[in-house]
Amino acid sequence: MERIPRRRESLRRKLAEGDLDALLVTSETNVSYLSGFTGDSSVMLLGRDGDGDVILSDGRFTTQIEQECPGLTAIIRPATQTMVQAVAEAAKARGIRRLGFESAALTVAEFDKLREALKEDAALRPTAELVEDLRQIKDESEVAAIREAIAFAEGAFTAVRAGLKPGMTEKQAADRIESEMRRLGATGASFPPIVAVGLRAALPHARPTEGAKIGDAPFVLIDWGATGRPYKSDLTRMVVTGKVTPEFETVYRTVLEAQERAIRSIRPGARAHDVDAEARSVIEDAGFGRFFDHGLGHGVGMEIHEAPRLRRQSETLLKPGMIFTVEPGIYLPEWGGVRIEDDVLVTPEGCEVLSHLPKAIDTVCL
Amino acid sequence: MERIPRRRESLRRKLAEGDLDALLVTSETNVSYLSGFTGDSSVMLLGRDGDGDVILSDGRFTTQIEQECPGLTAIIRPATQTMVQAVAEAAKARGIRRLGFESAALTVAEFDKLREALKEDAALRPTAELVEDLRQIKDESEVAAIREAIAFAEGAFTAVRAGLKPGMTEKQAADRIESEMRRLGATGASFPPIVAVGLRAALPHARPTEGAKIGDAPFVLIDWGATGRPYKSDLTRMVVTGKVTPEFETVYRTVLEAQERAIRSIRPGARAHDVDAEARSVIEDAGFGRFFDHGLGHGVGMEIHEAPRLRRQSETLLKPGMIFTVEPGIYLPEWGGVRIEDDVLVTPEGCEVLSHLPKAIDTVCL
Known part of the structure; x- marks a missing residue:
């Protein structure tokens, strides 16, 4: 059939x-x-x-x-x-x-x-x-479509990252991501791309402005994704355009460690809230618990937010074929925010991270 | 206040x-x-x-x-x-x-x-x-925001029209409209732009494809709009890229006459269904009645489709400050379709057409 x-x-x-x-x-x-x-x-x-x-x-x-x-x-x-x-x-x-x-x-x-x-x-x-x-359970063609949507997003990021210039507004950068994804074959962005410089990265849902510019602060948060045929992707990366401060390094390494710990716990039969708890405990242990005030992730597919949800109350049992984001973050109101987000497929043996952009601290010379 | x-x-x-x-x-x-x-x-x-x-x-x-x-x-x-x-x-x-x-x-x-x-x-x-x-009743700042959204859309159209080339896919043209509107200041398209070549223009909601190309047929329908701060615009124009056939001319002139007759009837106190009937009677008299199978227009504002509706059953009394599309069309399944769409403001004296792109048959040499 x-x-x-x-x-x-x-x-x-x-x-x-x-x-x-x-x-x-x-x-x-x-x-x-x-x-x-x-x-x-x-x-x-x-x-x-x-x-x-x-x-x-x-x-x-x-x-x-x-x-x-x-x-x-x-x-x-x-x-x-x-x-x-x-x-x-x-x-x-x-x-x-x-x-x-x-x-x-x-x-x-x-x-x-x-x-x-x-x-x-x-x-x-x-x-x-x-x-x-x-x-929730994606078949092979759906997994392939999400891989493609991730490829559109990653290709666009690589191009836009290489073209970041001081004085470029958040909105210009966001518009470029959108147009690069379309050029690569996407029907469009899966949601309005977030490009948030410095302090503005403390707003988890910041909208790009024409006031804030690349280089105004030493780092920028980019959260974006593509809509393919018609499946979606959703990624977040931080780009450092200035000096890496000890504070940034501490926050970044905490978020990355939280994400890696959560990903290591993903396998069929794991509970969604336990995966959330893996990430949350790393952030809490580092003293940032109250600055991670959203769930760890959400399913992604034909919709940008769908089942399953990875959060405190979620009793969902993970099953092979589920695809969801893993996106811990730390948001410090007077400083800015760091989030790292990948799309993860549950496999019969464990999981596969479908997105491949590097996660070492990424410094761009403007 | x-x-x-x-x-x-x-x-x-x-x-x-x-x-x-x-x-x-x-x-x-x-x-x-x-x-x-x-x-x-x-x-x-x-x-x-x-x-x-x-x-x-x-x-x-x-x-x-x-x-x-x-x-x-x-x-x-x-x-x-x-x-x-x-x-x-x-x-x-x-x-x-x-x-x-x-x-x-x-x-x-x-x-x-x-x-x-x-x-x-x-x-x-x-x-x-x-x-x-x-x-439904827009205040001055809302009218200004819609004028701006129309300017974004018209500016983008002018640029894209000038760059139409044989072999450009519908999708490439649609993507350019989107990126030009953003470049001009829009936050994005108010809906996914429609670029429909020839036969495909018979589908009132055609999505741009990578198969159909500019020049594959003698005309293309473009239906697009911008989202500004945060008000929207919605326009449609036909571009002829080949020979103007007598059939195209007949259909085009019928649609244009229908639109003009409808616009002349817009004033405070007019009934929405009477404005719809003005356009419909022109199309029916020309023998195309059953090929105009949607309403004449819809309000546009913070949403792309909002009150009032201009259609057969609508008893709405028009009032100053209303803004809506006027968009008659004729769709012939084996041939293609023609639609012309402008955004119209009801004024105390009558109405003002807010969009200004020319409506004479528009031929582009590829």
Whole structure:
């Protein structure tokens, strides 16, 4: 069976377990995962028996669905019909009585309209993470797509790093990363690149400015990634453009040691919170515990943040095929921040770090 | 009163009308509109009396909120508390009994958690479009920001148009538009630019490919826009790179006449569906009615698609300060498509077309 129909088969088993006749898939990413469709404004109905699978869309996407979703039935709603009406009609035609929906991908407003349109014909039942759970385990083609997205990101970084000049603004550097990734084949950045000079690196989500310039402070934090076909990558590196101070060295080595310890603990069967704790204990032991105030990492795939989460409360058991970031950081408000981030694949034996940019302290002469 | 507090005052009047003690604002765009905050993962509680206004966020955004939201109380939840718990705690502390929420910006899963956390303390009441209605009417600074976003887009188009070469792929052209807009000062494209050669222009939402090249067919459709600070623009132009055929000329002139007729009908008090009908009747009279299968336009502002909608069923009365696209199109499956799109401001006297790229048939010699 081909890759995409196989995903629908895996989901079907979950429908049977949950005693659902069908699942309404409204998350755009999940629709894409289960159909191969790369457009928007479309939903799927997945029947427990398989013959009723359908993608519901509108006239803008008729041709695209024919091209991207061979073998999948399409219902193209007319402009006079809302999506909710089209779903209700299709559910009724298929005799669906217990219809699951994605409670994290349906708004209260949409839910109310859908319930009204379905009347007594079908009962709506919330589901959580059914497709997201499947998406955690990447197949070979997905791993290959993420490797490619990492290659786009790493190639762009190497080019931009070589072209860093004093006076270049954070925004100019970020724009170059974006355009280099596109030139290499990416469809774009997987999120707006962060280029944060000195003090500004203390903001974990700093946006590049036109005020702060490379060389204004002795180091810069760069957090970026690419969107490929259509999988994503997410990396962070520090570039030193001035003198390496003892303080920088201490903070940097602590973060790097935290990351390495965490990576060494990644293997099938490990708990996500234990991997987080490995990194956290290194940072705490060095006296920086309260300056690492986010989780250790997050899954990356069709979305830049997806399951699994590596953080204090996460009970997730790691499994082969999971890919996630490992990104400890230390942020000192009056000084700046250091973060190091790689993308890691869980393998049957342990793990493979998919990203390969060097992690020794990296000094550039401007 | 300053711009942003004034918005909160306008909203407060609606809360009183709706007999709500407070509104929970969960739409990221609405939070930004009401606070000036440009980050994410944050929500607001707006009290009917004003003294209880608060933005709830997490430690990643502490500094940014201090900088961007002077005078607004911030509650920074600890990593051990969920957003829903923080909201429930803040609502309780403020004695809120009737709490409105944005039903189009809260998922069923979030709603269920919130209801559970609030227990008997407060009743949740759905609201629709309260902030979106305010956002329809742009103030002077917003109009200026959209003018700037249009200038970024038009400047980039002019540069890219001049550099079109045979053999350039759709994707290369789209990437250049993106990078030129950034170079001019945009934070990025307001949506992934569409560059669709010939037949592919029949897909209203075509994505640029590496297969189709400029010059493969006699014309190309370009639909693009910029994100400024942080307002957006949205434009479409056709570029002819080959011979102008009689068929192209007929289709083009029909679309242009439809757009011009629609624009002439835009004034305060006009109904959105009547403006749509002006354009539609020109296209229908020319025999292309069934090949114009989308609405005439949509509001543009902090989001690329927002209120008002110009389409068949829209009863919206146009008011000064509204800004929306006017973008009729004709899409012939075996031939290609033509769309012309400008951004239009409703003025007290009529309207002003904010975009200025020429609309005579535009032939480029490759």
